[in-house]
Amino acid sequence: MSSTDQNQTVSPEATPKAAPDSVNPEPKVHESPASKSSGWAVFMFFMIGLVGSLLSGWILFPEILYSKKNQPIDFNHAVHLDMVSDGCESCHYFRDDGSFAGMPNMGDCIDCHEEAQTDDPEEIKFVDEYVTPGIEVPWLNHSKQPDCVFFSHSAHVIGADMSCKSCHGDIGTSEHTRVYEENRLTGYSRDIWGHSISRLGKSRHEDPKPMKMNDCAKCHKEETGHKGACFQCHK
């Protein structure tokens, strides 16, 4: 089986023009085996492209899209949770006006950590680098949403009696901070999109839940029977 035969049957460019070309002796010069694209080769290259992009899209792309960062201090939630009386709300509290304070700031930390209480190197680092000079710790917030999104913790935690865990996962028992994967394009955490780049499958119970708009809508549909109106969040 010569490659020429194959070429004549498979190659798209060869088929319609094959007859007139064979009449004309001159083009035969180009009909050398090497000069014709092999159908298999074309398919092979197509597949190389296909598989290559599949691999890079599924495996390489997430690696490139997210940079990995560590929190400035390796914070131990478990230790803190043991020592406070009011659970998560001891530090992540609601202000008097009902708004949610979010990450505690230096004013909150300084109550206990004016001086290091243990010889834990992370605590000493925290006191030396942040408490003493009075600098806010630049925590990397896994749940930070774009400015156009208005989310009320009050409506969910107080109004709907949801636990922190139901969205943020079991962070309260963690002994170390996780690696913060930052989307290089948007600057937000990978947690918002969800760890699965395909957004398929269900996240584990103890993991933080994805927080894209569809995730909000899905839960709202399940819990309230309606996805909610645009202006509930986009004000």
Added chain:
Amino acid sequence: MKIDRRSFLTYTTAAVLGGAAGSMLTPAPWKLMDDAAIWTQNWPWTPVPEDGEVTYKQSVCTLCPGGCGINVRLINGRPVKIEGLKDHPVNKGSLCPMGISGLQYLYGPSRVTSPLKREGKRGDGKWKKVSWDEALAAVSGKLAELRANGRPQSVACITGSDQGTIPNLIGRFLTAYGSPNYIRSATAQDAIEQAIYLTQGKQGTPVFDIENADFILSFGSGILDGWGSPGRMFNLYGSQKPAKKIIQIEPRLSDTAAKASQWMGINPGTEAALALGLAHVIIKESLYNKDFVENFAFGFDDWTDENGKSHNGFATMVKKFAPEKVSRITGINKAEIVSLARAFARASKPIAINGRGHGAVAGSIDESLAVQSLNALVGNINKSGGISAIPDSNYAKWPEVNIDEIASKGMQQPRIDGAGSEQFPNTRYLLNRLPVILNAAKGDSPVQALLVTDANPMYTLPDTVATKKAFDRIPFIVSFSPYMDETASYADYILPNHSFLERLQDVPSHAGISRQVISLAKPVIQPTYDTKHVGDSFIHMAKSLGGFVSNAFPWDNYEAFLKETLKNQWRKLNRKGIIEIEHNLPEPLAYTFNTVSTKFEFYPTARDSAKQKKSALPSYTPVPIEGDIQRFKLVLTPYDSIRLAGGYMANAPFMTKTVDDEVLKNQFGLVEINPATAKDLGLKEGATALLTTPKGETTVQVHLYEGIKPGIIAMPRGLGHTAYSEYLAGKGTNINTLIGPIEDPTSGLDMAWGIRAKLIRI
């Protein structure tokens, strides 16, 4: 497999197609699309509001003398909104557009961010940043040099207010230094104050108890356009009872006039004639308050002085102002004059007020006296719903200043502006005369160094060209402005003060309310830039000057000075943010006035002693406006709007945004003209025209407006800035470039209400 060009292209195409097909089956393109959308929201120039804890700080607005209480909303300590303070006695929660947009003064690009020294020619805008030490040393050095040369009186200081501890601290500095030339910018209040002084013998802040009046006769006061304290006036309109009448008398249908019970279009500058015409009717029909006039007034009837010379009384004098004649002068028909006079006199609590628009121009003393006489005729002096005067605030106490010989000699020199001189004995400050005096001075300029704070004379003084020429003659100009205003941009040094939300200051209300209210402006934010409290700058300079000047300032800084001068009132003021002192009106049957006659003087004897050749009684003489009537057939009058700040503080850019297309279009200011006049001149709506006055010319667009009298054209104050920032400069025309000052013969204050003008289509 040999690859030539053709097969290479084929294989590449195949690979690309494969790649494209494959990528569609990966999350990458869909994820990137989503991310790209979010990426666009995070462009660095997209403003992102601060998120965090919401707090409120109470303070008082110092953008105008109104003294409205403000409640500043902060997020994470950053001021994000200014609201009116609900329980403040002046404004009760209302606030004007300027106060609401006040944050733009804090964050806007017109701030002076550090001390600056001029490089290049004046007004070129070339500056060198210098340290505070260097700037203060340079200014103190210059002041020390002038003092050493025995010329302390050649230092003048222009301020925006003379009430409160900052102006008093500056006054104290000048006294210890040896200069009598402390000059405060004038407003209509000066003329009213003087009229009250002349008739009642009482020096103080005029009180208009408008809230308790039921018939308000306003001679052009822009009650809704920024007159007095705007917050207070908004409340007045908001709570109008059906029985309350507001009669607005002005040549133009302003917002105030449009919202009044009645608008009377008057020929501009003839308000005094109308007031006297109303008095004529009231007296003729015997509608005046006889109890007050007979028992507590002097000069109503004809009288004979101790030399046996007989004088006409007020009643005789107003006989000249019969409604027919007044109708001819004012353009208001006779029947309306008569019915207005009757309605005013018969109302249970009528009040007459004056001061045009915002009250930026003092106006004529005759006019203020005529309006005061109207109030006296209905007997509403020192009464609820009437007119009275609060003595100047004296809540702050400080030790006497001991001055040395140089200062003493300096202080004995006459004031440069002529205030308090034999010619103008009852006037305290005459800023409007300064340019003329400086330009006329032979040899050295009488002002060798000028300090300017809370004032912008290069913009606000009429006749900008003459003002600039006068300032050119001053060798050393220092501005303490937090903003690059017209005067700051013409200075040699700028020692920027903190902006209004960053500085500590006591603010005595000066806006006619019937109580003395002293509020405390507390910093709501730490200074954003390298600025210094003007009080601290003066204390620093005093200490550098040494000797008696330094001894007059034993305080480390302004805060210490404030605490010490307020003594036991400081704690209350600091805690509550406000001190209120009730203004007790005298018993109605025990009216005594501090005048020579101890009565209300329809014939103000104090004016008589001012060596006036004519009778001291208020009269009407047309204010001579500039310009040849043959060449300039129209009359240009400025007007004020609540949406434009015409004073030393420029508009916040948000305010300019609220200005209609009929006032400012693109870069052109519009001039209002009656359609009939426009037709005569061949001008159509929107036509571009050249507006010329004896003082200057400008290109304007024409706006046909039925609400202005034929022959009159009007433009607003507050446009045409040349400094500040690109958001303010070059928009419209500064009307002060087209108008000149006219001196009132009694007070020396500016009484110009317009100028002759012509409008030619181009």
